[in-house]
Amino acid sequence: MNIMDYLNGRFPTVELVPSIYYQWDIGIHFSLGGEIYQFKENDDLNLERFRLVYKQTSTIFNELFEQNDDLFFVTNVYKHKTKEKRTKKLKVYQPFLKCKNNLNRIQVKTYPYPFELDEAEEFEMQQFSLLCKREDIRVNELLKAASNEDFPLKPKFGRYAIDYPDVFFVNITKDIIFFVYDDRGCEVIAREADQIRPLYEKYYDWVQEVDRKRIEKGLGE
Incomplete structure (x- = not known):
């Protein structure tokens, strides 16, 4: 698959x-x-x-993912089409995989650059994905790196010419997707x-009032 x-x-x-929260009716946006x-x-x-922030993201992840769940560890890398010809999956994956042999199982597909930008045609998105178990990845380090996007903190994903990589955790056992966009919030x-x-x-208190009506409608409350 x-x-x-x-x-x-x-x-x-x-x-x-x-x-992703705005693309699907059933979801939660946590601040x-x-x-x-x-x-x-x-x-x-x-x-x-x-x-x-690290404690909150780790808590949410632990609620959503059990040890035996199958998941896709997905990373979007945004790059210049010609200036960055080589893929840089190692910078995103290598520090966060417990078994380096898993690097050989990573799949990649290239898409148009997904954001509005005057020169968007000069860029592209490479999406890397690895089907694995929770125990195969260094979860806490990954969550910290996602949260550290805008700040000089470590761990951190490798730098690219444009945009910080985005990481998604897709639980295919439970049909749940989790995304930490930066230190301000995450989506489920x-x-x-x-x-x-x-x-x-x-974790009701982690949700802003402005989001509750939409969330509760999707959850059938």
Whole structure:
């Protein structure tokens, strides 16, 4: 099975690009970091916020993924068509895979650049995917790297000419997709509302008021 076959069968209207929450009726948008600002008054990074973000994303992941679940670890890499000819999957995958032999099983497909940009035709999106188990990947490091997108913190994904890589966790056992877009928030969508309704109820305080009506409609509440 490849990621496109899975999506076409289970999430036919969803493209694995940012804002999956708005592409599917059943989903949750969590706001991360509480009321803690990214910077202190002296302009130093407020590490208290990032520790909270790491804890929140790890907590959500652990609620959604069990050890024996099958998942696709999917990464979108945005690159210049001619200036960056070589794929750089190692920079995204190598530090986060426990077994390096899995690098040989990564699939890749190239798509048009998905965002609005004056010179969008000069760029492209390469989507890498690996079918694996939760235990095959360094989950906490991956979640931290996704959260660290805009800040000089480690771990971090390899740098590219345009845009930070996006990482999606696709649970094909439970039909759930999880995406951390940066330190501000993350998105969860599911094929069946029952799969994520308890998550919403348990972490209700992590959801902003403006999102609750849409979420509750999708969850049938």
